[in-house]
Amino acid sequence: MxxxxxxxxxxxxxxxxxxxxxxxxxxxxxxxxxxxxxxxxxxxxPDLPKVNDGSALILNPTGILVEQEKYVDPIEKVIAGAQGANDLEASMYDLLDAIEYAKKDDSISVMVIQTNKLMGAYGGISKYQDLREAIQDFKTTGKKVIAVADWYSQGQYYLASVADEVYMNPQGSMMFDGMARTGTYFKSALDKLGVNVHVFRVGTFKSAVEPFIRDNMSDAAKEANIEWLGDLWKAMKTDIAGSRDMSVEEFDSFIENYLPIIQQHNGDGAQAALSSGFVDKLMTRGDFREYMINKVGLNDKKDSYQAIGYKKYLKARRPLIDMPSGKDKVAVIVAKGEIVDGNRKEGIIGGDSTARLIRKARLDDSVKAIVMRVDSPGGSAFASEVIRSELARAQKEGKIVVTSMAGMAASGGYWISATSDEIWAHPTTITGSIGIFGMVPTFEEPLNKIGINRDGVGTTKWSRSFDIMSGISEDFKAVIQANIEKGYDDFLSLVAEGRDMTKEEVDSIAQGRVWSGEDAHRLGLVDKLGDLDDAVKSAAKLANIDDYDVRFIKRExxxxxxxxxxxxxxxxxxxxxxxxxxxxxxTNPLLHAVNSQVKEIYRLIQNYNDPNHAYLHCMCEVK
Known part of the structure; x- marks a missing residue:
């Protein structure tokens, strides 16, 4: 220039x-x-961390518990660390591996659960249950498990309650609020803007489109939601009551009478939790530090107790290189996130990229069985079929295919699972939602109001039948609806084939309705209840292999x-x-929060990329 x-x-x-x-x-x-x-x-x-004899393992997950961490650009991740930003996700398999190594490690004498930075679990409560089960197994060695926090949210306490000793800061508090499914509804706003949302669906309970066509939750959606939420809530409170040696009735009484209880303690939530038996003792951070120093000794710096965080511990104990062996293998492929067409990195399920992982396992002669670990609310119908058909090809070539459902495997998540040789789920898995919908917004009214108009000619009645700036013709709407109805019929056929049921039997429990894993098992949508380990063992048994390795197939x-x-x-x-x-x-925290919300809305819209505009999606997150 x-x-x-x-x-x-x-x-x-x-x-x-x-x-x-x-x-x-x-x-x-x-x-x-x-x-x-x-x-x-x-x-x-490589500079491997040192694990001193008698150390405490600190289990302190940060962010959301996930089956698979979302891909983040490495430079952005390190810059975020430089700025003091916390991790947004915590890998379940890192936590489970650390617990398993520590169980057999004489250098670890006690486990300390710290939940201050735990923000929740993706897809429901099954991840808490997996961790609780692993911690219970750790306790069989005779090693103590101690939980400590400044305060406890409901999810944090659910994890912490499995400990032998539960401590809380005297300035802390805790409260159980149960479970809810709350949505945001846009119909009136869209009407005011003049945006026409054309919805095509099959299924009485297919509520994923309701935010765009209603201002409130339908009675059918309320009926389905309260049933599966009730199953999850029952499981959580039963587990907590059992861990704290109280009855479920006592637990319910604490929740129902929380106001008079907190008033009785002059607003002191910590004392209310202590007197009601939810914590064993109130300790300041300094008090807890001294308590642990007396238990495990001083660290090398002489400023706290001898301990190691689970991430550093994994670096010290996890093999740097996964050496290949001549054993038969059970391949595990994690499918976590929304299902979209094309290639995607970790955290979103790409139809092509996930099929590529399946193909890699299919073409490996040492792999005798494939376990799909599904944690997804669904998404693109086309991409879901790309994945399922690749699994079906593996089955035709002699591979056993087993699905292990994590927090949720609904809609498209169920589609990719439907024809597996066996389906496993947690009792608290959110699944089902067998239905399909299409949704296309058009903007002719707001554009016309500001003087923007569309016009033209075409050689057939279909040439200008669909334009997001001028609308959709009635004939084209009928075409889309016919496509959606065929998609639903295909869904019913797949489930009927995979579950050995008639289409009529599937339809009676489909219609887009969401079920808990417990109900899905009762209805025949799931074969067995259990975790990933159970599914892997069953896959090996079905493949007639006794001595085998478990290999996670990941994107290179x-x-x-x-x-x-x-x-x-x-x-x-x-x-x-x-x-x-x-x-x-x-980054300015407020701007960052607003920017994150805008990005999330944009991401949701961007992920609606099915070539046929047909979606198998369940809006079934627990709030």
Whole structure:
């Protein structure tokens, strides 16, 4: 760009040059930072954490418990760490592995559960149950489990209550609020804006489209939701009551009489929890530190008790290289998130990318069985069938296919599971929602109001039958509805084939209705109740193999991702983010929160990419 002669031109030229130079400088600083970290990592090599004898294992998950962590760009992840941002997700398998290693490790004498940064569990409560079961197994060794927190939310306490001893800060509190399914409804707003939302669906209970066509939850949706929510709530309160040696009636009484109880204790939630038997003792952070020092001794720095966090512990105990063996294998493929067409990275189920993982297992002669670990509310009908058909191909070639349902496997999540040789679910899995819908918004009215109009010609009546700026013809609406009805009939046929039922029997429990795993088992939609380990053992038995390895089939990182991961992992391990901090600025928390909400809405709309505009989706998150 040549330098202009005019004053205004020179002014904007200087601005452009400043931006250009700043951009080049920023990119250069990042490149230098990556090079320095690369050299440092090459020179220093892996620095494994030390596990002192008698240490406490700190189980302190941060963020949302998930089957599979969502893919985050490595540079963004490290910069977030440099800014002090917490992890947004915690891998269930990292937690379960740490518990399993610690169970057999003489260097670990006690487990400490810290729940202050635990934000919830994706898809329901089954992940809490998996952790509770693993911790119960850990306790069979005679090692103590201690829980401590400044306060407890309902989910945090559900996990903590499995401990032998439960402590809380004197300034803390806890309250149980039960479970709810609450939606946001947009019909009136869309009507005011003039947006026409054309909905095509089959199923009395298919409520995923209700936010766009109603201002409240339908009676049918309320009926279905309260039933499966009741099953989940019953399981949670039964587990908590059993762990705290109280009856379910006593638990219910605490909730129903919480107001007079808290008033009796002058608003002191900590004392109310203590007197009602939910915590064993109130301790400040300093008190708990001294208590643990007396139990396990001082750490090397002499400033706290001897302990190691579960992530550092995994680095010390988990093998760096997964060495291949000559054994037969049960392949596990995790399908977590919404189902969309095409290729996606971790956290979203891409039809093509997930089928590729299945194909990898299918073509491996050492793999005798495939276990699909499904944790999904569904999504694209086309992508769901891409995945299911690849599983069916594996079955035709002699592989056993077993589905293990995690927190939820509904709509498209059930579609990909329907023809498995066997289906396992947790009693609290959210599943079913066998139905289908299509949804297309058009914007002709708001555009016309501001003077924007569409017009044209076409060679057939279909040429201009669908335009988001001018509407949908009645004939084209009928075509879409026919396609949706065929999709529902296909869904019924798949389930009938896979479950050895008639289509009429499936239809009577389908219609988009959501069920708990317990009810789904009773109705024949699920074969057995159990966790992933149960499903893997059953898959091996069906494949007639006794001595086998379990292998998680994952997406292979491309060379660039590998290089960046290796370079930046050293910085993360040492906590040395100084170079990255120099080229990053902290985000305003309010702007970050608003931006996150906008991104979530955009992501939801963007993921509606089915080529036929047909969706198998369940809006069944627990709030």
């Amino acid at each position: 040549s330098k202009p002669n005019s004053i205004i031109g020179r002014f904007f030229y200087r601005i452009w040059k400043t931006v250009d130079v700043s951009g080049r400088l920023f990119i250069g600083l990042i490149a230098i930072t990556l090079f320095v970290l690369f050299v440092r990592s090459c020179v220093s090599g 990182l491309d060379p660039t991702e590998k290089m960046i991961r290796d370079i930046l992992s050293n910085a993360k391990a040492t906590g040395d983010y100084s170079a990255l901090e120099s080229v990053s600025a902290k």
